Amino acid sequence: MTTKQKISARLRFSKNLREARLRREWSQEDLAEESGLHRTYVGSVERGERNISIDNMECLANAVGVELIDLLK
Amino acid sequence: MTTKQKISARLRFSKNLREARLRREWSQEDLAEESGLHRTYVGSVERGERNISIDNMECLANAVGVELIDLLK
DNA sequence: GTGTGACTTCTAGTCCGTA
DNA sequence: ATACGGACTAGAAGTCACA
Numbered sequence: 576m577t578t579k580q581k582i583s584a585r586l587r588f589s590k591n592l593r594e595a596r597l598r599r600e601w602s603q604e605d606l607a608e609e610s611g612l613h614r615t616y617v618g619s620v621e622r623g624e625r626n627i628s629i630d631n632m633e634c635l636a637n638a639v640g641v642e643l644i645d646l647l648k
Numbered sequence: 649m650t651t652k653q654k655i656s657a658r659l660r661f662s663k664n665l666r667e668a669r670l671r672r673e674w675s676q677e678d679l680a681e682e683s684g685l686h687r688t689y690v691g692s693v694e695r696g697e698r699n700i701s702i703d704n705m706e707c708l709a710n711a712v713g714v715e716l717i718d719l720l721k
Numbered sequence: 722g723t724g725t726g727a728c729t730t731c732t733a734g735t736c737c738g739t740a
Numbered sequence: 741a742t743a744c745g746g747a748c749t750a751g752a753a754g755t756c757a758c759a
Binding site (some may be wrong): 576577581583584585588626627628629632633634636637643644647648 | 654655657658660661690695699701702703705706707709710715716717
């Protein structure tokens with residue numbers, strides 16, 4: 576089976592999330608509190624290390640006040 | 649824990665995925681083979697039952713020939 | 722304030738079957 | 741062709757101590 580697993584979406588998401596957070600001048604800790612997720616988890620997501628699920632993507636998008644779609648561009 | 653978990657993105661994705669698949673006149677089995685995921689899993693994703701990860705979202709979007717963003721509208 | 726490794730818990734994801 | 745169930749394995753979720 577040719578599982579040509581791509582992770583470009585993951586990297587785009589992580590990059591855009593960090594940018595959106597910095598635009599708000601929030602620390603990772605701020606975003607963690609706002610989203611209800613853990614500080615170190617948010618950090619690892621921003622570094623593109625985590626294969627995040629759609630529910631948590633939506634959760635972070637809501638927290639940072641950006642449409643989920645825009646975090647994937 | 650006030651995890652006001654939203655799952656609207658998940659439901660949009662599942663609906664759009666099914667529509668995109670049917671537009672191609674593919675069975676779930678076809679999509680499963682094309683994406684490298686399991687047949688029963690694709691079915692449960694289309695039913696909105698699964699909290700799918702971003703890598704597999706991208707994988708399915710590629711398989712069905714649609715931009716990931718468009719599956720979230 | 723952020724990065725990292727290690728860790729446990731929980732669910733994503735597979736595979737078998739039946740309807 | 742699809743839904744659904746049970747049992748299983750891989751891997752995401754979530755936390756922590758320390759740098």
